[in-house]
Amino acid sequence: MTRVGLMVTCINDALFPDTGKAVVTVLRRLGVDVEFPAAQTCCGQPMVNTGYLDEAVPLVRNHLDAFAGYEAVIAPSGSCAGSVRHQHGLVAQRSGDPGLVRAVADAPPVYELSEYLVDVLGTEDVGAYFPHRVTYHPTCHSLRMLGVGDRPTRLLRAVRGLTLAELPGAAECCGFGGTFAVKNAETSIAMGNDKARHVRGTGAEVLVAGDNSCLMHVGGLLSRQRSGVRVMHLAEVLAQTEPVVSADGRAADGRSPGTDLPQEQGAGR
Amino acid sequence: MSGTFLGTPAFPTAAKAALEDSQLRRNLAHATGTIRTKRAKVVGEVDEWEQLRLAGEAIKNRVLRHLPDYLEQLERSLTAAGATVHWARDAAEANAIVVDIARRHATDEVVKVKSMATQEIDLNGALEAAGIRAWETDLAELIVQLGDDLPSHILVPAIHRNRAEIREIFLREMGRAGRPAPADLTDEPARLAAAARAHLREKFLRAKVAVSGANFAVAETGTLAVVESEGNGRMCLTLPEVLVSVVGIEKVLPTYQDLDVMLQLLPRSSTGERMNPYTSTWTGVTPGDGPQEVHVVLLDNGRTDVLADPTGRQALRCIRCSACLNVCPVYERTGGHAYGSVYPGPIGAILTPQLRGVGHDPQTDSLPYASSLCGACFEVCPVRIDIPEVLVHLRSQVVDAHKRERRVPSVQDLAMKAASWAFAAPSRTAAAERAAGLGGRLAAKLGRTAPGGRPVLGAVPGPAGAWSDSRDVPVPAPESFRQWWARTDGGRREQEESR
Numbered sequence: 001m002t003r004v005g006l007m008v009t010c011i012n013d014a015l016f017p018d019t020g021k022a023v024v025t026v027l028r029r030l031g032v033d034v035e036f037p038a039a040q041t042c043c044g045q046p047m048v049n050t051g052y053l054d055e056a057v058p059l060v061r062n063h064l065d066a067f068a069g070y071e072a073v074i075a076p077s078g079s080c081a082g083s084v085r086h087q088h089g090l091v092a093q094r095s096g097d098p099g100l101v102r103a104v105a106d107a108p109p110v111y112e113l114s115e116y117l118v119d120v121l122g123t124e125d126v127g128a129y130f131p132h133r134v135t136y137h138p139t140c141h142s143l144r145m146l147g148v149g150d151r152p153t154r155l156l157r158a159v160r161g162l163t164l165a166e167l168p169g170a171a172e173c174c175g176f177g178g179t180f181a182v183k184n185a186e187t188s189i190a191m192g193n194d195k196a197r198h199v200r201g202t203g204a205e206v207l208v209a210g211d212n213s214c215l216m217h218v219g220g221l222l223s224r225q226r227s228g229v230r231v232m233h234l235a236e237v238l239a240q241t242e243p244v245v246s247a248d249g250r251a252a253d254g255r256s257p258g259t260d261l262p263q264e265q266g267a268g269r
Numbered sequence: 270m271s272g273t274f275l276g277t278p279a280f281p282t283a284a285k286a287a288l289e290d291s292q293l294r295r296n297l298a299h300a301t302g303t304i305r306t307k308r309a310k311v312v313g314e315v316d317e318w319e320q321l322r323l324a325g326e327a328i329k330n331r332v333l334r335h336l337p338d339y340l341e342q343l344e345r346s347l348t349a350a351g352a353t354v355h356w357a358r359d360a361a362e363a364n365a366i367v368v369d370i371a372r373r374h375a376t377d378e379v380v381k382v383k384s385m386a387t388q389e390i391d392l393n394g395a396l397e398a399a400g401i402r403a404w405e406t407d408l409a410e411l412i413v414q415l416g417d418d419l420p421s422h423i424l425v426p427a428i429h430r431n432r433a434e435i436r437e438i439f440l441r442e443m444g445r446a447g448r449p450a451p452a453d454l455t456d457e458p459a460r461l462a463a464a465a466r467a468h469l470r471e472k473f474l475r476a477k478v479a480v481s482g483a484n485f486a487v488a489e490t491g492t493l494a495v496v497e498s499e500g501n502g503r504m505c506l507t508l509p510e511v512l513v514s515v516v517g518i519e520k521v522l523p524t525y526q527d528l529d530v531m532l533q534l535l536p537r538s539s540t541g542e543r544m545n546p547y548t549s550t551w552t553g554v555t556p557g558d559g560p561q562e563v564h565v566v567l568l569d570n571g572r573t574d575v576l577a578d579p580t581g582r583q584a585l586r587c588i589r590c591s592a593c594l595n596v597c598p599v600y601e602r603t604g605g606h607a608y609g610s611v612y613p614g615p616i617g618a619i620l621t622p623q624l625r626g627v628g629h630d631p632q633t634d635s636l637p638y639a640s641s642l643c644g645a646c647f648e649v650c651p652v653r654i655d656i657p658e659v660l661v662h663l664r665s666q667v668v669d670a671h672k673r674e675r676r677v678p679s680v681q682d683l684a685m686k687a688a689s690w691a692f693a694a695p696s697r698t699a700a701a702e703r704a705a706g707l708g709g710r711l712a713a714k715l716g717r718t719a720p721g722g723r724p725v726l727g728a729v730p731g732p733a734g735a736w737s738d739s740r741d742v743p744v745p746a747p748e749s750f751r752q753w754w755a756r757t758d759g760g761r762r763e764q765e766e767s768r
Contacts (some may be wrong), residue, residue, distance in 0.1 A: 008750050012690065015704045015743050017750035036754045041692040047685055049642060051664030055689035058526075060555075062693055087661075144644035173598045177641025182735040184283045184639065189739045190602045191641070220740030223719040230721030240271055 006034045007063075007110065009080045009212075010042035014211045022239035023076050023113060027128055030117070034074065039066035044091060045083035047176045053094040060091045064103050072120065073110040075254050076235045078142025081112040084144060112142055113235055114151040114210060124158045130240045131161030134232075137195070137218070139211040140173050142253035152210055152234055159237060165202040169194070176217035176222035189221070196221045199229060207231045273391075277609030279635035284603040293429055300428045300564045306728040307541025308592060308649070315537070324530045326653040329586035330520055333576060339521045340567065341489040346491030350553025352563040356513075360390035363568050367392055367480060367513050368399045371563055374511055376401065376477045382495060382502040383407035384482025385423060385589050386515045386568055388611040389624075390681045392480065403480065404446075405502040408465050415442040421605030421613060423591040424539050427605050432456040443468050469501060479560070483516045484588065485531060486565070489524045492552045493565065496535060496545045498742060506549050512560035517568050519576075519585040531588065534651035539590035571624035572722050580662040584619045586652040591616075593646035593656060599639060608636060615646035619659040627663060629668025637663035695751075702749040709745035716744055 004027070008020040021034075021069035027034045043063055044056035062086065067073050075081040088107070092100040117123050136156060142148045156164050175181070175191025182188075195218050199207050207222070209215050212233050277283055287293055312318055332339055344354045349423040356361035359590060371379055379396065381387065381403050393403040393414075405414045412427035413420050416438040419425030427435070439450040439461065448471055483493040493514055495502050506512060513662065522528065536545040554563050576582050594600045594614030603614030609632050610621040618636045625633050637660050646656040672682065691697045713724035725741035728734065748756070757763040 010698070013698075013750045014705055014745050017746045017748065017753055020750035021753065021760060036751075036759060038751060039695045041695055041698040042688075044692075047689060049664070050685060051637075051661070051666075051668035051680070052685040052689070053665045053668075055685045058689060058693035063694070066695070070308070090661075138644075140641070140643035144648055171645075173641050173643030175641055175646065176596065177643070180638065180641045184281050184284060184599075185735040185738070186281065186288050187599055187603055187639075188641070190288050191598050192740070217718065217740060217742055219724070220736075220742065223741040224727070224739060228615055228720055230719065231363060232721065 002040065002071045003106070004034050004042075004072045004074060005067050005073040006031055006036045007040060007067070007073045007080065007084075008036065008044070009075055009077045011213055011216075012076060015216070016233065019076050019212055019233040019235050021075065022233065022235040025116070026128075026235060027074070029123055029127055029248065030123060032121070035070075037066045037070070041066075042084045043080045043088075043126075045080060045087065046178060048083065048087045048091060053091055055064040056087075056091045057100075059096045060088050060095075060104065061100065064107055065086070067108055070108045072116070073108050074113060074116045075110055076113045076233060077213070078112045078139050078146050078148060079112045079211050079213060081115075082141040082145035084110040112146055112148055112210065113148065114142075114148050114155055117155060117238075118151040124154045126155065126158070126238050128238045128240050129161040129242045130159050130237050131160050132206055133163040133165055133202075133204045134206040134208050134237065135165045135167045135199060135202040136170070137167055137174060137199070137207060137209045137214065138170055139209050139214045142169060142210050148210070152208075155234070159240075162237070165204045167202055169199045170198075174214050174218050178212045180215070181217055188217070190218060192217055192221045194226065196225065200227055204229065206237070208232045208234055208237055246267075273394075274609045274611070276604075277606070277632055279611075280603075280607055280639040281635065283607035284599075284608060284639070287603045287607045290604075292431070292434075294602065295431055296431045297601055297604050300425065301601045304425075304541055306351075308538060309545055311537045311541050312649075315533075321530060321534055322651055323655050325534045325588075325651055326586065327521075328527050328530060329523065329588075329652050331523060332519070333582055333585055336518065336521070336576065339523055340489040340518055343486055343491060343521050344567075346488060347553055347565055348491075350491045352491065352553040352565055355564060357566050358570045359570050363390050363515055363566050363570070364392055365393035366564075366566050367515065368395060368401065370511065370513055371396065371401050371478050372399070374477050376757070378402040378404060378472075378476060379478045379480050379513075380404050380406050380472050380476040380505050380509065381410075382479065382481035382505045383497065383614070384480070384515060384721050385424075385611065386482045386517050387480060388420060390515070390568070392569060404469075404476070405586050406469050406472065406505060407497070408499055410464065411465055411469070412438060415439065419606055420611060421640045422591050422594055423539045423612065423614070423616070424594075425591075429529045429606070430462060432458060435461055439464050447471060469504075473501075473504040473508055475503075476509045478511040478513065479509040481505060481512065482522055483514050483565075484535065485528060486516050486521045487523075487528065488521050490552055492525060492550050494528065494532075494548065494550045496532070497547045498540060498542075498545055500547055501620065503547050503549050506551060507559045511558055511562040511564070512551075513564040513566065515566045515568055517570075518572050519587075524532050537589055538588075538592040538649065538651040571626075574626070575620075575623045578623065581619070581623050581659055583654050584592055584616070584623060584659060586654055587616055587620065588652060589616075590651055592649040592651065593654075596645045596649050597640075598643060598645070599641065603639075608639065610636075615660075616654070617639060617652075619656055619663060622667075627667045627768045628674065634667045634670075637661075637667060648728045659733060676751065699749070699751055702751065703743070705745035706747050706749060706752070710747050712744040713747075716742075 044059035047056040215231040409427040422428040438455040600614040729737040
């Protein structure tokens with residue numbers, strides 16, 4: 001059996017753990033016994049993209065140690081998967097350590113979630129049920145750095161009950177861009193407001209994307225604007241199934257369609 | 270003609286002012302949107318576009334690998350064809366050469382073909398200081414010059430102006446520079462073009478000296494090429510007696526055959542046309558036909574410094590098409606002036622800091638950060654310049670330069686160091702997350718609920734304001750994923766409990 005490691009990413013670990021749980025749910029449903037190497041921390045992208053390559057070196061070393069022995073790594077983030085694929089080599093070269101350069105070259109392949117589901121597992125229908133109108137924003141790094149193409153929308157189209165509304169100007173950046181969002185906050189917000197306007201124009205209840213960082217930005221705007229549109233990671237949509245109706249006739253989690261794992265609702269923990 | 274980018278504040282500040290200019294926002298969104306659509310259409314109809322891009326990249330890479338050889342070959346070919354070749358290390362040398370040529374012909378004016386190289390060295394300013402007027406003849410350059418404005422785009426320097434503004438500039442300024450605009454001028458494009466045509470015609474017919482750049486310079490034959498849309502270039506290149514072309518050293522191509530690839534890539538990428546209306550090529554002096562005195566000034570001005578950087582040198586492949594500007598979501602909103610350079614947009618953000626050098630002034634150092642790294646520029650670049658890669662590379666150079674200089678680390682230095690320390694070991698990461706989770710519990714009580722049920726915070730005072738002024742702030746989860754996994758054995762115990 002292939003040893004598959006979940007690279008949950010630091011932002012999901014601390015801010016959006018439900019996304020990590022949803023990945024586990026979906027993969028187990030498809031028969032993949034994913035492991036979570038607890039030694040993982042952060043891929044180093046925030047440092048690299050801000051110009052702090054030296055500060056990223058220990059993070060790259062840590063990533064390699066954490067995922068040593070795994071045959072595949074799955075990340076619910078196009079951006080972090082892209083960072084491992086395209087930036088770890090740069091950081092290793094910067095370190096001047098030929099051993100690190102070799103180790104990066106030999107590291108297990110990292111897949112963004114939709115790549116793993118569609119390419120490796122050969123699945124588009126993951127057995128999900130989500131009777132809502134959603135729109136999908138292809139994040140820049142998943143689209144242009146990884147080239148995931150239409151894999152995420154193929155997965156969404158196979159979700160029962162789901163209506164996918166096309167997002168105008170979908171391929172245009174939402175304006176997050178990591179530290180760009182605060183270093184150039186005004187420009188970032190101008191970009192994000194245009195994205196939010198397009199999202200609202202679709203009439204969707206839910207904006208879906210494969211990166212919670214971008215969703216944090218657009219979602220922060222949508223929520224501030226009292227738009228009534230919520231944001232969800234692709235994994236969380238794919239984890240949803242038909243409500244499990246308990247003996248007293250109420251849906252198991254009381255509110256929305258159920259999942260295989262009980263999902264905790266944000267505020268009430 | 271006093272326009273200067275000197276004194277432009279760092280990008281975030283300059284951008285803020287631009288973002289508040291509703292007319293600018295509207296003009297740019299309209300213009301870049303139109304040209305983006307045109308480009309996508311004409312690129313889409315070429316089946317072998319990717320092969321063409323690869324070929325363009327390969328040709329330019331070959332040039333950069335053997336640049337000294339091709340430049341010397343170009344000099345020999347040009348000299349054999351009757352042209353005079355000058356070498357200029359920097360702007361001052363290049364400007365002095367052109368001023369000297371104009372003076373020798375005792376003229377107080379030159380006509381100019383649109384040229385980025387002469388913008389880069391501020392040739393017009395140098396000529397003016399020598400008492401020589403430089404008349405821009407490209408329509409958009411004319412608008413910028415008459416309006417005492419600055420260019421904001423590589424291809425369409427007046428892209429920030431709409432036709433109502435152009436009409437006002439023509440009515441107000443044309444009379445001072447020569448033939449006035451007709452008093453009944455409207456803002457119809459054809460009427461505006463006709464006014465410019467009549468205004469420029471007398472300058473074309475009178476000028477003794479013309480100044481141009483070159484899109485390409487063929488080493489094998491000594492042929493220079495200029496591509497344009499309006500015919501003003503053809504006028505300048507053929508009517509005056511003397512022609513001076515200021516050419517960046519990276520513009521050289523090995524063979525005439527290479528134009529085959531470049532002349533397919535350039536017009537489709539820049540104006541969204543299958544072919545540009547005017548392609549002028551000239552090889553030194555042709556007796557009895559066109560200018561009888563031909564000069565070529567080969568300009569370095571920082572280019573050899575760029576060439577010395579293995580990652581950064583790909584910027585020298587640029588053929589100045591401006592596709593990256595038109596597709597850039599940052600440029601579309603801030604416009605070109607915010608970049609404080611004749612080279613705005615994504616290519617400017619990697620070219621300007623390399624030509625000027627980083628670590629000297631905050632404005633230049635802010636340019637590599639003027640990008641969300643979305644990668645749209647790389648996707649459209651006809652010579653496949655990986656602009657995001659160079660941006661990140663230059664960011665590291667900025668950080669390195671500041672680390673060397675600063676005795677006391679900046680707030681950002683400290684934050685990155687702290688994050689690096691916390692993420693270098695999982696135990697520290699876990700501890701930081703526990704602390705954040707505790708903070709999150711408290712914050713959740715203070716915040717409100719976003720659609721979908723998550724607790725969020727509104728505007729937060731202090732440095733977090735840059736984020737939270739317009740965006741709600743997610744509250745850290747009370748239990749991190751790592752804690753949840755440890756507590757429930759990856760959800761297995763939780764599943765059993767719920768049965």
